[in-house]
Amino acid sequence: MSAARDSAVGERPAAKKTKSAKTNKSPVEKPAAAKAGAKAESRTALVRRARRINRELAEVYSYAHPELDFENPFQLLVATVLSAQTTDLRVNQTTPALFAAYPTPEDMAAADPETLEQLIRPTGFFRAKAKSLIGLSVALRDRFGGEVPGRLEDLVTLPGVGRKTANVVLGNAFGVPGVTVDTHFGRLVRRWKWTDAEDPEKVEADVCALFPKSEWTMLSHRVIFHGRRVCHSRKPACGACPIAPLCPSYGEGETDPEKAKKLLKYEMGGRPGQRLKPPADYPGLPASPLGAE
Numbered sequence: 356m357s358a359a360r361d362s363a364v365g366e367r368p369a370a371k372k373t374k375s376a377k378t379n380k381s382p383v384e385k386p387a388a389a390k391a392g393a394k395a396e397s398r399t400a401l402v403r404r405a406r407r408i409n410r411e412l413a414e415v416y417s418y419a420h421p422e423l424d425f426e427n428p429f430q431l432l433v434a435t436v437l438s439a440q441t442t443d444l445r446v447n448q449t450t451p452a453l454f455a456a457y458p459t460p461e462d463m464a465a466a467d468p469e470t471l472e473q474l475i476r477p478t479g480f481f482r483a484k485a486k487s488l489i490g491l492s493v494a495l496r497d498r499f500g501g502e503v504p505g506r507l508e509d510l511v512t513l514p515g516v517g518r519k520t521a522n523v524v525l526g527n528a529f530g531v532p533g534v535t536v537d538t539h540f541g542r543l544v545r546r547w548k549w550t551d552a553e554d555p556e557k558v559e560a561d562v563c564a565l566f567p568k569s570e571w572t573m574l575s576h577r578v579i580f581h582g583r584r585v586c587h588s589r590k591p592a593c594g595a596c597p598i599a600p601l602c603p604s605y606g607e608g609e610t611d612p613e614k615a616k617k618l619l620k621y622e623m624g625g626r627p628g629q630r631l632k633p634p635a636d637y638p639g640l641p642a643s644p645l646g647a648e
């Protein structure tokens with residue numbers, strides 16, 4: 356990483372004109388929600404705070420997008436199934452060869468299981484995933500005319516496809532609003548006290564109730580972006596977090612600004628993203644192909 360890029364790491368979230376920056380408040384100032392301590396937050400205050408967090412994240416991650424490479428609903432469905440228990444980067448490095456070998460559900464339905472297993476091996480759990488991919492391709496071919504259905508109730512009947520995968524496909528390939536509860540999303544919304552539920556369906560319902568439908572898909576991307584870049588599982592970078600003043604869990608991670616900056620994994624600091632083919636407005640570097648990292 357160049358010195359110029361190195362110095363940029365960590366500066367972008369705080370430098371972005373978030374409300375905290377506009378009002379000259381330090382991002383590490385004790386948030387109102389935390390100051391209130393154990394005092395229960397009213398429903399109205401919770402909704403306001405949640406929507407402010409969403410607005411702040413929309414400024415910081417104005418280019419938020421799904422981090423799986425895909426060109427059609429079938430590719431997104433396959434990539435999302437492969438993304439279980441691995442990174443989007445690893446999936447994106449694996450799918451070019453997979454989609455070249457099996458461009459359609461009909462092709463994948465007729466795949467030799469062992470050949471397909473070897474192609475998806477880098478994503479882990481490759482035997483179970485190969486079974487799901489062949490199973491869902493057979494179902495698409497036989498029950499849906501070779502097309503990915505655009506309804507949740509149909510998608511969840513496909514092998515290996517749960518609510519999370521269905522919502523990813525609906526939100527990003529069909530424009531149907533949906534909240535995607537993955538590991539990042541669940542962790543962050545619990546830190547923000549938007550919910551205390553662990554069950555993904557309950558988390559989804561609690562979060563959906565705080566926002567208009569039109570926000571659901573982009574909110575999901577922004578929250579997941581923040582979870583990957585700033586609010587990490589083990590060491591959240593609280594001292595460099597642009598929404599610290601709105602977060603009741605401020606202090607769960609590193610609060611020293613300089614140390615916190617070092618924890619950021621941020622494309623504006625020169626880190627490559629997860630996608631080999633990012634959208635045109637993506638400000639960071641594309642990821643490298645498999646074996647070239």
Ligand code: SF4
Nearest residue numbers: 586591593596602605
């Ligand atoms: S990094 Fe810290 S302050 Fe920011 S959202 Fe996560 S827990 Fe809250």
